Amino acid sequence: MASGWRLLVQNGALQEHDPGQVTSFLRSHPEGAFTVTRTADRGARLLLWERHLARLAQSLRLLRTGTFSPSPSSHSLPELLNPSLRAGLGEALKRRSEKEELAVTVHLRHSDERSLDVSVHISSFVPAIVVNTASVAVMGPSRPLPLAKSSQWVSARQVLEQCKPENATEVVLSNDGQHLLEGSISNFFVVLSSDGRVTVKTAALENGVLPGTIRQLVIEICHDTSIPVSETSPSWDERSSWKEAFVTNSLSLIQPVRSIKMPVPWNANFDPKQWSQSTWQPLHLMTNGDVTQMLQVGVARCLKL
Structure with a gap:
């Protein structure tokens, strides 16, 4: 076939x-x-x-x-x-x-x-032998009824997909340009390093994100391997401490993020025309970071892949 x-x-x-x-x-x-x-x-x-x-x-x-x-x-x-x-x-x-x-x-x-x-x-x-990296753009607003995986969102997100900057492979949702919630088809994580301490951070369900199956598995692996994990929306103001980032879903599992693009100024009215005309401030990240790789191995082991 x-x-x-x-x-x-x-x-x-x-x-x-x-x-x-x-x-x-x-x-x-x-x-x-x-x-x-x-x-x-x-x-x-x-x-x-x-x-x-x-x-x-x-x-x-x-x-x-x-x-x-x-x-x-x-x-x-x-x-x-x-x-x-x-x-x-x-x-x-x-x-x-x-x-x-x-x-x-x-x-x-x-x-x-x-x-x-x-x-x-x-x-x-066909599962990828080498996982491709993602480039994400921060746009908004967040999904309605985020705790439900509704097919209506598949239509609603089209405007974001059409307006995202060139070469962006995923959209990370935010309501204020500061707190990053989730991807349009994924959950979003950052790995912070501050004073020699590493922490994995992702938005809490109460912040308005989908309870992704791989998201929950990553959190469980962090707990089991004593990696500190914080369920708090990553804040753009703390981006200088972000060393790694990744998105998760049930097909790609864990996909490293190579860059995050933030529109300047923030499009507070979520006007589709403004997204297309925005200047995008990039943040470049390590894609072969130790924590991301360790979690990729941990997810594969848990899933017996």
């Missing part, structure tokens, strides 16, 4: 048409809760699947409106999802090539007061 294939299962039925890229698929569907993960061991297992189920259940609860029946719990979701997952993964394993893993996106939405529509989008995914 040629690379670049993808498939879609809806409510247990494999669809005949090409669903397109996952972003296009999510933008074309009504708002719902979704999650993205990948496989390991040649498609044999889904990474951190229990955590993804828990976040799906949480997102459904937060997005629930009107008179809909109570959303399923993470314990009851497998019964709902498994028919579509089995159909999709069974077909995907036939299509994948030797070097491919699978990128799996599950989308759930209330179709009426008592039922949920299940969509499973699966595409080929």
Whole structure:
């Protein structure tokens, strides 16, 4: 099978048409809760699947409106999802090539007061041998309802993607140009060094960020390895102490950040035209830092990659 294939299962039925890229698929569907993960061991297992189920259940609860029946719990979701997952993964394993893993996106939405529509989008995914570095631009504002992973955000973030500076690969969200929250498709971390003390810092959930599965795993590894970690929004004013930075998500896992670009002046009105006309102040960072590399190894070990 040629690379670049993808498939879609809806409510247990494999669809005949090409669903397109996952972003296009999510933008074309009504708002719902979704999650993205990948496989390991040649498609044999889904990474951190229990955590993804828990976040799906949480997102459904937060997005629930009107008179809909109570959303399923993470314990009851497998019964709902498994028919579509089995159909999709069974077909995907036939299509994948030797070097491919699978990128799996599950989308759930209330179709009426008592039922949920299940969509499973699966595409080929080739893990990078050498992880590419990221260049991020600070823009805003933050996501609405950040504790829920909502497909509406996939459409809402388009304006930021279109206005970000040239060569920026990710957008880090901020409401004030000082406190950096999360990426548009990732969580954001910095590694500070002050008076010989190293600290890993990332925004707290209460600051308005998504509870990313890899974000939580990184925090757990820091605790287990006695790396000080602070769940506080990194402040641009303290950037002189930033030695490393990285972003995390379920596909790239940990991606080092080579530069952070801040618009000058800050676009307090979040005017899209102003983003395009901004002057961008860069901060360059080490991409092969000891802490980032140690956490990359720790995540790979925890995931048995």
